[in-house]
Amino acid sequence: MRSTLALIAVFTLMAIAPRVGEAQSSRYEGKTVTIVVGYKTGGGYDATARLLARHLPKHIPGKPTVIVQNMPGANSLIAANHVYAVAKPDGLTIGTFNRNLPIAQLIKVEGVKFDMTKFAWVGSAASESTVLAIRADLPYQSFDELRKAGKTVVIGATGPGANTYDFPLLIKELLGVNLKIVSGYSSSADIMLAIERKEVDGRAGSYTSLRPFIDRDLVRPVIRARATEAGIEQLPVDEDLAPTPRAKAIMALRSVPEVIGRPYVMPPGTPDDAVKMMREAFRNAIKDPELVAEAKKAKMALEFVSGDEALKVVKELLAQPKDVVDEFSKYIKFGE
Amino acid sequence: MIDALFEGLLLVLQWKAFAFMLLGIGLGFWVGLLPGLGGATTLALMLPFIYAMQPVEAFAFLLGMHSVVATTGDITSVLFGVPGEATAAATILDGHAMAKKGEAGRALGAALTSSLIGALVGAFALALAIPVVRPLVLTFGSPELFMVAIVGLAFIASLSAHGARGMLRGFLAGGLGLFFATVGQDPQAGIARYTLGTLYLWGGLELVPMLIGIFAIPEIIDLVVRGTSIAGDVPPGRLNKGALEGVKDTFRHFWLTIRCSLIGTFIGIMPGLGGSVAQWMAYGHATQSARNAEERKQFGAGDVRGVLGPGAANNSKEGGALIPTVAFGVPGSSAMAILLGGFFLMGLVPGPDMLTKHLAVTFSMVWTIVLANVITVVACFLFLNQLARLTAVRGHLLIPVILVLVFIGSYTANNHYGDVLVMLLFGGIGYLMVVGGWPRAPFVLGLVLGKIAENYLYISVARYEAAWLYRPVVLVLLGLALVVICYPLIQARRAGAKKDAHA
Numbered sequence: 001m002r003s004t005l006a007l008i009a010v011f012t013l014m015a016i017a018p019r020v021g022e023a024q025s026s027r028y029e030g031k032t033v034t035i036v037v038g039y040k041t042g043g044g045y046d047a048t049a050r051l052l053a054r055h056l057p058k059h060i061p062g063k064p065t066v067i068v069q070n071m072p073g074a075n076s077l078i079a080a081n082h083v084y085a086v087a088k089p090d091g092l093t094i095g096t097f098n099r100n101l102p103i104a105q106l107i108k109v110e111g112v113k114f115d116m117t118k119f120a121w122v123g124s125a126a127s128e129s130t131v132l133a134i135r136a137d138l139p140y141q142s143f144d145e146l147r148k149a150g151k152t153v154v155i156g157a158t159g160p161g162a163n164t165y166d167f168p169l170l171i172k173e174l175l176g177v178n179l180k181i182v183s184g185y186s187s188s189a190d191i192m193l194a195i196e197r198k199e200v201d202g203r204a205g206s207y208t209s210l211r212p213f214i215d216r217d218l219v220r221p222v223i224r225a226r227a228t229e230a231g232i233e234q235l236p237v238d239e240d241l242a243p244t245p246r247a248k249a250i251m252a253l254r255s256v257p258e259v260i261g262r263p264y265v266m267p268p269g270t271p272d273d274a275v276k277m278m279r280e281a282f283r284n285a286i287k288d289p290e291l292v293a294e295a296k297k298a299k300m301a302l303e304f305v306s307g308d309e310a311l312k313v314v315k316e317l318l319a320q321p322k323d324v325v326d327e328f329s330k331y332i333k334f335g336e
Numbered sequence: 337m338i339d340a341l342f343e344g345l346l347l348v349l350q351w352k353a354f355a356f357m358l359l360g361i362g363l364g365f366w367v368g369l370l371p372g373l374g375g376a377t378t379l380a381l382m383l384p385f386i387y388a389m390q391p392v393e394a395f396a397f398l399l400g401m402h403s404v405v406a407t408t409g410d411i412t413s414v415l416f417g418v419p420g421e422a423t424a425a426a427t428i429l430d431g432h433a434m435a436k437k438g439e440a441g442r443a444l445g446a447a448l449t450s451s452l453i454g455a456l457v458g459a460f461a462l463a464l465a466i467p468v469v470r471p472l473v474l475t476f477g478s479p480e481l482f483m484v485a486i487v488g489l490a491f492i493a494s495l496s497a498h499g500a501r502g503m504l505r506g507f508l509a510g511g512l513g514l515f516f517a518t519v520g521q522d523p524q525a526g527i528a529r530y531t532l533g534t535l536y537l538w539g540g541l542e543l544v545p546m547l548i549g550i551f552a553i554p555e556i557i558d559l560v561v562r563g564t565s566i567a568g569d570v571p572p573g574r575l576n577k578g579a580l581e582g583v584k585d586t587f588r589h590f591w592l593t594i595r596c597s598l599i600g601t602f603i604g605i606m607p608g609l610g611g612s613v614a615q616w617m618a619y620g621h622a623t624q625s626a627r628n629a630e631e632r633k634q635f636g637a638g639d640v641r642g643v644l645g646p647g648a649a650n651n652s653k654e655g656g657a658l659i660p661t662v663a664f665g666v667p668g669s670s671a672m673a674i675l676l677g678g679f680f681l682m683g684l685v686p687g688p689d690m691l692t693k694h695l696a697v698t699f700s701m702v703w704t705i706v707l708a709n710v711i712t713v714v715a716c717f718l719f720l721n722q723l724a725r726l727t728a729v730r731g732h733l734l735i736p737v738i739l740v741l742v743f744i745g746s747y748t749a750n751n752h753y754g755d756v757l758v759m760l761l762f763g764g765i766g767y768l769m770v771v772g773g774w775p776r777a778p779f780v781l782g783l784v785l786g787k788i789a790e791n792y793l794y795i796s797v798a799r800y801e802a803a804w805l806y807r808p809v810v811l812v813l814l815g816l817a818l819v820v821i822c823y824p825l826i827q828a829r830r831a832g833a834k835k836d837a838h839a
Binding site for chain 2: 040041042047050051054069070071072073074075077081110111154159160161180182183185186187189190193194197199200212216294297298299333334
């Protein structure tokens with residue numbers, strides 16, 4: 001019964017579909033769309049891309065096959081350079097990279113051979129809400145208490161360029177909290193274990209990854225960055241506590257890419273109709289109930305940001321005055 | 337507890353779970369045989385397929401696949417001298433040397449039997465360690481993990497030829513390995529080290545192409561130069577036997593196999609040490625069992641003990657790596673990190689619940705490891721002697737196939753041509769080392785331990801300053817490292833004393 005209804009629906013749609021739809025359908029029919037991921041299999045960027053690859057075809061006219069290609073290396077710079085300059089702008093390539101690539105471009109990292117504003121932006125699939133969490137058995141109930149106590153609190157980190165490192169670094173340098181950042185852990189899971197054995201007192205990271213440990217009362221979040229989600233809205237935001245406008249600008253600059261935490265782009269010069277159609281498909285796929293159900297099971301929180309919005313965010317980020325950028329690059333390096 | 341143990345078994349034996357396990361085994365079998373394509377990558381690729389499964393089915397599928405990868409990886413290592421997996425490289429040293437002597441069947445028999453014992457020990461440890469895992473893992477902080485890396489490096493003493501010259505060469509090779517491990521962006525200051533201005537080297541050198549180069553290229557050149565088959569000088573009739581001999585070898589050196597399994601389990605339990613370390617420490621330990629200098633020379637030239645050690649350790653570490661994954665939700669290896677994603681998909685939260693509410697599921701994992709390995713090993717034995725005959729195939733027929741494996745295997749690491757260049761470069765280094773009589777094992781040990789040692793040393797000093805040196809476990813491990821370093825000397829002296837006594 002349901003399949004009959006679906007068939008009827010399909011036929012009706014076909015009958016009333018505008019000519020553009022037909023052209024699109026021939027563009028993608030029998031074709032393969034490749035999502036180039038700037039990381040290896042198994043990480044968060046890869047998992048999101050694979051989830052999308054399973055559900056995108058339904059929403060693209062002509063139902064192309066969508067595959068994921070991993071192109072790891074240099075914190076996704078290799079993949080971004082590839083999609084920017086090598087991949088054909090024929091609508092069959094999508095790239096998803098390190099959210100901090102706009103920062104790499106801003107602080108002029110060697111090896112950046114792209115302009116983030118020239119990509120054809122499809123959108124972003126998720127935002128990343130960064131929090132700093134400290135051990136629940138420490139006597140500090142809130143960020144204010146932590147700051148006023150003045151005692152050294154040891155924070156474990158993976159390395160510069162990751163939010164485990166950069167977020168506490170700015171809190172230490174700009175908000176004057178007595179943190180000691182110990183870097184070099186192989187993963188955030190590794191830091192979690194260091195927290196369990198009291199080697200370190202806390203760590204920064206995405207709220208999603210910290211949540212099981214917060215629920216278990218091992219750690220307590222005390223401060224967050226700009227991007228937020230249900231459960232942490234009431235936490236103080238680092239930017240709001242900045243003592244000077246300069247400090248605020250620097251903290252804002254670090255947070256901005258987190259709003260577009262899983263960026264998706266197409267090569268510059270991709271035909272407008274193809275971009276338009278892919279944006280549409282991307283939006284619909286992220287809201288697809290089947291995808292939402294799968295994401296929920298995998299504890300992935302997806303959030304749609306449109307291509308226009310994402311591009312706006314990137315342009316804003318890249319338009320920072322030189323003095324802010326200079327000060328910013330004193331603290332923040334591009335990595336991971 | 338006993339109830340849960342049997343319930344776990346029954347869960348795996350349900351026809352659906354069992355069928356999925358067989359499917360997983362079939363997949364893992366091929367992944368293990370093919371160099372380059374690793375267990376962790378395959379797990380990530382297979383993760384989406386478990387959405388529709390029940391937890392027990394999903395883990396039977398994933399673990400069934402993962403736990404046979406190291407077993408069949410040994411087969412490629414023994415037959416062709418190409419590491420089937422990064423974790424099966426140490427098997428090459430003696431396994432492939434045996435194949436060249438016409439003992440491929442025996443080497444395979446030994447590798448598979450020791451793999452099975454290793455897997456059983458690992459699974460047993462997983463079952464036993466459940467109550468004590470928390471304090472055990474928490475005792476090993478960064479300073480202790482650094483010292484474990486030092487103990488690993490101390491094994492260079494056993495992995496080098498005896499005598500001052502041999503030691504010097506061994507430690508120099510180890511130093512070279514440590515040096516290559518520093519390539520890439522460092523995690524403390526974010527500085528790009530020795531990247532030669534390329535983006536490719538930012539992430540450091542990839543282990544798989546390096547290992548393939550170091551081990552496979554010298555063997556291929558050797559095969560070309562000799563112009564014969566792998567087991568060139570052996571009459572073909574003798575090749576068909578031997579698998580059973582390998583089984584017997586395993587029981588002849590039963591305690592060595594058990595000890596190496598325990599080493600593997602221990603390294604597996606420690607999150608952050610990485611899967612490729614276990615095999616080398618086990619190999620180092622196996623060489624210590626040489627009773628005199630003559631016997632020591634046999635290692636690397638085809639001593640079956642050099643197959644048993646890594647064969648056992650690379651399987652037992654998987655059971656070990658499951659322990660912190662299940663108990664803390666902290667993965668013990670990259671493959672386990674992906675498996676953790678599988679837990680979430682199944683709606684299971686790793687942690688204390690896995691040891692109480694979901695104990696049967698946990699035990700079903702133990703059983704999966706056991707059953708998957710038993711099935712694989714039995715299946716392999718059916719055509720082991722046929723496999724061994726591959727070593728009698730003429731070199732010029734075999735070399736193109738091996739070369740294809742070598743190139744594809746290196747390329748799949750990053751899908752970057754740089755990987756192929758790395759493989760060729762390290763192939764050159766490996767060849768020069770073989771020709772010049774430099775040991776390759778210390779070099780590889782330096783490679784796999786370099787990052788671990790550097791990071792944990794940095795963390796220890798940054799966190800505790802000098803105080804980490806006085807921690808009791810650190811001191812114990814330091815003592816152990818000294819014993820490991822001095823062991824060859826003590827052995828030599830003892831052998832000398834015995835000779836005097838006889839004379």
